[in-house]
Amino acid sequence: MSTATESPKTTADAPKNRGKAPAGERVADWADGRLGIYSLAKANMRKIFPDHWSFLLGEICLYSFVILILTGVYLTLFFVPSMAEVEYHGSFEPMQGLLMSEAYASALDINFEVRGGLLVRQIHHWAALIFVVGIFLHMFRVFFTGAFRKPREVNWLFGFLLLVLAIFTGLTGYSLPDDSLSGIGIRLMEAAILAVPVVGSYLQMFIFGGEFPGHDIIPRFFVTHVLLLPGIMLGLVVAHLILIVYHKHTHYAGPGRTNENVVGYPLLPVYMAKAGGFFFLVFGVITMIAATVTINPIWLLGPYRPDQVSTDAQPDWYLGFSEGLVRMMPGWEWVIPGGYTLNFGLLIPLAVFPAMLAVIGLYPFFESWVTKDKREHHIAQRPRNSPTRTGLGVAWLTAFGVTTIGGGNDLFAVHFNLSINAITWFCRIGFFVLPVLAFFITRRICMGLQRRDRDKVLHGRETGIIKRLPHGEFVEVHQPLPQDQLHVLTSHDQATPMEVGPETDENGVRRRINPVERVRARLSRTYYGEQAQIPKPTSEEYHEITSGHGHH
Amino acid sequence: MKKLSVRRRHPLAAFVVLLLALAATGGLYATLAPADEAQAETSAQSLAIEEGKRLYEVGCSSCHGRGAQGGSDGPSLVGVGAASVDFQVGTGRMPMAQTGPQAPEKPAVYTQAEIDQLAAYIASLGPGPNVPEESAYDPARGDAARGGELFRSNCSQCHNFVGSGGALTNGKEAPSLRDVEPRYIFEAMLTGPQNMPSFPDTTLTEQDKLDIIAWLDEVATSESPSPGGFSLGGYGPVGEGLFAWTFGIGALIAVAVWIGARSTKARKS
Numbered sequence: 001m002s003t004a005t006e007s008p009k010t011t012a013d014a015p016k017n018r019g020k021a022p023a024g025e026r027v028a029d030w031a032d033g034r035l036g037i038y039s040l041a042k043a044n045m046r047k048i049f050p051d052h053w054s055f056l057l058g059e060i061c062l063y064s065f066v067i068l069i070l071t072g073v074y075l076t077l078f079f080v081p082s083m084a085e086v087e088y089h090g091s092f093e094p095m096q097g098l099l100m101s102e103a104y105a106s107a108l109d110i111n112f113e114v115r116g117g118l119l120v121r122q123i124h125h126w127a128a129l130i131f132v133v134g135i136f137l138h139m140f141r142v143f144f145t146g147a148f149r150k151p152r153e154v155n156w157l158f159g160f161l162l163l164v165l166a167i168f169t170g171l172t173g174y175s176l177p178d179d180s181l182s183g184i185g186i187r188l189m190e191a192a193i194l195a196v197p198v199v200g201s202y203l204q205m206f207i208f209g210g211e212f213p214g215h216d217i218i219p220r221f222f223v224t225h226v227l228l229l230p231g232i233m234l235g236l237v238v239a240h241l242i243l244i245v246y247h248k249h250t251h252y253a254g255p256g257r258t259n260e261n262v263v264g265y266p267l268l269p270v271y272m273a274k275a276g277g278f279f280f281l282v283f284g285v286i287t288m289i290a291a292t293v294t295i296n297p298i299w300l301l302g303p304y305r306p307d308q309v310s311t312d313a314q315p316d317w318y319l320g321f322s323e324g325l326v327r328m329m330p331g332w333e334w335v336i337p338g339g340y341t342l343n344f345g346l347l348i349p350l351a352v353f354p355a356m357l358a359v360i361g362l363y364p365f366f367e368s369w370v371t372k373d374k375r376e377h378h379i380a381q382r383p384r385n386s387p388t389r390t391g392l393g394v395a396w397l398t399a400f401g402v403t404t405i406g407g408g409n410d411l412f413a414v415h416f417n418l419s420i421n422a423i424t425w426f427c428r429i430g431f432f433v434l435p436v437l438a439f440f441i442t443r444r445i446c447m448g449l450q451r452r453d454r455d456k457v458l459h460g461r462e463t464g465i466i467k468r469l470p471h472g473e474f475v476e477v478h479q480p481l482p483q484d485q486l487h488v489l490t491s492h493d494q495a496t497p498m499e500v501g502p503e504t505d506e507n508g509v510r511r512r513i514n515p516v517e518r519v520r521a522r523l524s525r526t527y528y529g530e531q532a533q534i535p536k537p538t539s540e541e542y543h544e545i546t547s548g549h550g551h552h
Numbered sequence: 553m554k555k556l557s558v559r560r561r562h563p564l565a566a567f568v569v570l571l572l573a574l575a576a577t578g579g580l581y582a583t584l585a586p587a588d589e590a591q592a593e594t595s596a597q598s599l600a601i602e603e604g605k606r607l608y609e610v611g612c613s614s615c616h617g618r619g620a621q622g623g624s625d626g627p628s629l630v631g632v633g634a635a636s637v638d639f640q641v642g643t644g645r646m647p648m649a650q651t652g653p654q655a656p657e658k659p660a661v662y663t664q665a666e667i668d669q670l671a672a673y674i675a676s677l678g679p680g681p682n683v684p685e686e687s688a689y690d691p692a693r694g695d696a697a698r699g700g701e702l703f704r705s706n707c708s709q710c711h712n713f714v715g716s717g718g719a720l721t722n723g724k725e726a727p728s729l730r731d732v733e734p735r736y737i738f739e740a741m742l743t744g745p746q747n748m749p750s751f752p753d754t755t756l757t758e759q760d761k762l763d764i765i766a767w768l769d770e771v772a773t774s775e776s777p778s779p780g781g782f783s784l785g786g787y788g789p790v791g792e793g794l795f796a797w798t799f800g801i802g803a804l805i806a807v808a809v810w811i812g813a814r815s816t817k818a819r820k821s
Contacts, residue, residue, distance in 0.1 A: 051812055052812055053808045053809040053811070053812030054808075054812075055812075056808040056811060057808065059808075060804050060808065093696065093697075093770070094696040094700055094767060094770045094771060095700070097697055098697050098701060111779070112779075118779060122780060129792060129793065129796035130796055130800045130801060130804065133796050133800065133801045134801065134804070137801065137805075180704065180713060181789070274814070277811065278807070278811050281807045281811070282804060282807070285803045285804055285807060286800075289795075289799070289800055289803075291781065292782060293781050293782045293784060293795065294778060294780030294781050294782060294783050294784060295780065295792050296792070297714075297780055297783070297786070300713055300771055300786070301713050302700055302701070302704050307705065308704040308705050309709055310704065310708035310709065310712055310713040311709060311710055311726070312713075312716065312718060312790070313788065314788055314789045314790050315789060316789050316793060317790070317792070317794075317796065318793075320789075320793060407790075408790040409719070410718055410719035411787055411790045413719035413723070414717060414718065414719045414725050417723070419653070419721075419722045419723035420719045420720070420723075421721060421722050422723075
């Protein structure tokens with residue numbers, strides 16, 4: 001494989017060649033004359049990508065998305081998005097002669113008549129689950145390393161929108177086969193829409209084109225699932241990638257890695273090979289899972305009939321938290337004099353659900369408002385160095401986890417021999433208490449880790465070797481850290497919290513301080529105050545200690 | 553009448569009356585008495601009841617009462633029928649090892665012969681559903697497709713669409729129906745054990761029950777085909793989500809770490 005240093009030689013050789021140019025060069029020349037790809041390629045072929053496995057999480061999402069489109073196109077060829085009733089006479093014995101919608105019948109045919117249909121369906125569904133898992137992990141990485149800070153706030157928003165759209169694309173896809181679970185899911189969605197005050201019933205009629213289930217919802221979801229949402233997502237993915245190229249990638253702190261450069265390998269040839277190979281590995285892993293593990297066995301679920309329902313009717317995992325919110329919420333209901341019913345059992349979950357998502361999208365703006373940080377950041381932070389942010393992230397995850405457990409309360413009850421009522425109460429209380437606990441515990445852990453970093457810088461690594469000095473004292477030998485690790489542990493900034501200024505001006509008159517500013521200063525202290533930052537060792541401290549304890 | 557009244561004080565009258573009475577008794581006995589064979593069955597039945605009563609008093613009476621009249625620890629068993637005993641004791645649910653939200657399935661304590669005796673005793677206390685004939689629960693006689701429909705209408709709310717089981721309130725549960733013998737499924741539908749409603753023949757006809765058993769035989773046994781691969785227990789999306797979060801993303805992260813570590817490091821140093 002040629003490397004960066006060798007390539008100029010070959011270009012230098014090129015002008016000597018007086019004969020016909022090689023085919024590749026002629027094609028490139030032809031294309032350049034018409035598309036102007038030379039400048040584009042020149043600028044981007046040497047694009048640098050830093051090396052770290054956590055930077056590949058986003059690629060897992062990208063490749064799952066590509067797999068979803070490829071398999072989705074195949075499934076579209078055979079799926080009939082119609083709610084017309086037909087009698088089943090396919091090859092699956094235990095459904096013979098049942099009345100079902102054409103959508104469900106064609107989904108059964110995809111499983112049992114279409115060549116490779118079952119495998120492709122399972123790849124599609126597994127890739128969908130893994131796609132959203134990947135988005136979550138990718139967002140964890142970006143969030144906890146502060147990679148959403150300026151200049152990347154907009155790209156965080158693009159990613160956030162991709163998450164929301166992925167969730168809704170998943171929801172509509174889950175609903176398409178018109179099996180029992182699909183229908184139960186749509187029914188819950190309909191109920192939630194109906195719970196919206198005043199406009200609920202109109203919205204329901206608008207979306208379903210009549211009373212539930214009607215004949216419109218599957219075709220409408222089909223168009224949404226295969227055209228509308230993936231189209232928008234594709235656009236956002238492209239925009240997301242363009243911004244990554246424009247901003248350049250963040251990298252972790254290290255010697256030679258500054259806020260002004262990116263240290264890594266060029267797109268061509270190194271990253272092209274890596275990324276290309278990674279695509280096939282992701283495809284391979286997902287296909288292997290799909291070939292061995294059943295997902296959504298619609299042939300066992302039966303066609304949807306509004307009078308039939310099953311236990312274990314849960315949405316796919318990424319909507320488990322919304323299911324949990326509904327299961328946790330007491331079934332409160334008010335009848336306003338005049339006969340109008342307010343169904344809080346669904347209305348409150350319907351409000352909390354988008355709120356839980358929205359805080360993800362808005363967080364970068366909140367943080368930059370609190371910290372007044374307007375600088376560009378290209379070095380990924382270590383989560384411990386921003387304990388408040390890390391704590392907030394873990395608190396959100398705790399709330400998400402509690403609601404997700406609430407969404408699967410029946411399975412947890414059965415498999416851990418618990419009472420479903422007890423689990424529901426645990427989740428109801430835990431939703432409010434556990435995130436707070438998680439926040440403080442996480443912050444304490446981060447502080448502990450900062451202290452540990454400080455100790456390691458000043459005293460070196462504990463080797464576990466015990467030495468006995470001539471006068472009988474035992475000491476443990478500490479090994480000083482190498483220079484590059486010292487750099488990693490001390491390169492982060494430590495800002496000072498914002499001050500609102502003195503309460504009175506120079507004449508002793510009480511100053512008017514905007515209460516919003518007071519809140520902001522208070523929040524700023526939680527980010528940069530004493531309880532969030534252990535002062536990192538200065539070089540004076542380092543030299544003093546290392547010179548004094550040289551024998552260590 | 554006069555002749556009769558004249559001779560009623562005849563010295564032989566008493567003998568004549570006695571003879572007539574004896575003849576009538578004998579004749580009535582000859583016509584009305586049960587046949588010998590039936591007599592033998594009765595004695596076997598009463599023997600079984602006798603044995604069953606003895607077993608009952610040792611193993612069951614502490615909760616259900618000496619006369620099976622029930623008490624604070626167990627319900628009355630009068631009128632529950634032989635089918636109920638066959639189900640509860642045959643699947644090991646009774647006798648219970650300890651009190652709890654519900655009696656879990658466990659290895660049976662009694663032999664089938666003993667269970668039959670217990671069943672005979674309980675059946676003798678009051679009329680109730682009998683242990684079904686073998687043909688009543690033969691899956692081959694049912695229509696799986698129709699059974700699936702009936703199952704989804706009547707059973708899947710608690711037992712899940714393929715009978716993997718589900719939770720009920722306060723620690724109770726609808727047990728898994730996987731690999732449960734058709735006979736016990738039939739008896740459970742008939743008698744409605746524990747938290748299950750009963751489905752007598754007026755609610756689900758014998759054919760309906762056969763169809764449901766046929767559906768379960770098709771999808772909820774170890775021999776049921778699983779065209780998609782491992783079934784993850786048939787618990788729906790929660791299990792799938794857990795799999796995606798553990799094995800799915802775990803494998804991909806392992807691959808990512810491997811790819812991330814594969815670099816042209818040799819050139820760097």
